[in-house]
Amino acid sequence: MTVALEFASSEDLRTALGRWLEDYGHSVHRQVPCPEEGVVDLLTPLYAIFCPPSLTPADLWATVDAIQPQQAHFPDHRLVIAGLTPETDWEAACDIAEQIKPKGIDVWFLDQNAAFVKFYTGLTVDPLPQPQGRLTRRSPLAGCLISLGMAAILGASFWLAYRILDRHQLQVATNSQENRAWEQLHSAVEVWDMDTTLASLERLGNSRSPCVARFAERFETSLRQRGEEGFRDINPIKRALNMQEGCRLDLREYDFSQ
Structure with a gap:
């Protein structure tokens, strides 16, 4: 699969991802403060999602270091790092995704998920702006594993007993x-x-x-x-x-x- 996704900012990427999750029936809380420090960009009944500026190896490891101390505060959630496949070092990014999966952290390469791409490109109501932004992936590698928990989102339904923390998580x-x-x-x-x-x-x-x-x-x-x-x-x-x-x-x- 070869697609071109562009976002003006990390905020626009978070907005698109949040709308997509809501489209699948998830209740989504945005920018939820963590008990100690930092924020969860998107919090659903299943996932605590963090959206760094990029998914380059350096940003991936930095994000892992930042969110691992938060795992104890979200025992019922799967921790997720979401973003676009990096233009360079994509092989290293995919390797890191495999390495951190046993730690309970998934990586979602959104531009390689057909359902997300279809949803995003089909937005017609209040669409997200697509200027010549910087968050861009013009030719993602089809062989890089998307996974890592993505199927669980698509299969999730309304039977979930939602246990969302409130805005302050307290x-x-x-x-x-x-x-x-x-x-x-x-x-x-x-x-x-x-x-x-x-x-x-x-x-x-x-x-x-x-x-x-x-x-x-x-x-x-x-x-x-x-x-x-x-x-x-x-x-x-x-x-x-x-x-x-x-x-x-x-x-x-x-x-x-x-």
Whole structure:
């Protein structure tokens, strides 16, 4: 297969790839920040896709070094490097693609995938600009393996139980941390452990829920003003917020409240 694809920029390539994935039913999030540093250019239920400026050997290895530390944060995703076959050193690029596949990283040479080429060249609505750009592959080698996970995209369907992270990739982690803070709080209140209770309230005070944040503020104030007797105020504070502000804070029974 010999085709000529041109993109004005890496952003245009990402846009075309994102549209193509959506055309196959994938939910696509763009420019998703990684937990530590950097961003995932395209995040789908199956893939965390990175689009470097080129797929030359140097850029490939640089991208591998950059994304490997992120693998632990995306245990349910296959890591992908996507772009156009380089004009030079294409054999070395293909060799690298084979070498890194066992590491859980696929390389997609988009200009050698017939489905992507057909989709891109057939865009008629809001087409991507094609000036005399720099991201160009005019005569890709047909023998270079496309693969590496491409068939999985084409076969994917809507049965997928989507588990996309939100824009900051932290919502699930935040909810889990808040749940742990609640459990730690209830355990500490049961035995009147002041230090652990205050530490738990500090974390709950940063909650995105106004009800949780207000509860943490009021309960902390009570403890600091009344000392250990303030522990008895936990349920009255929750009950007041539930009645006055429509909160749904869980009321628990403690030995000291009976």
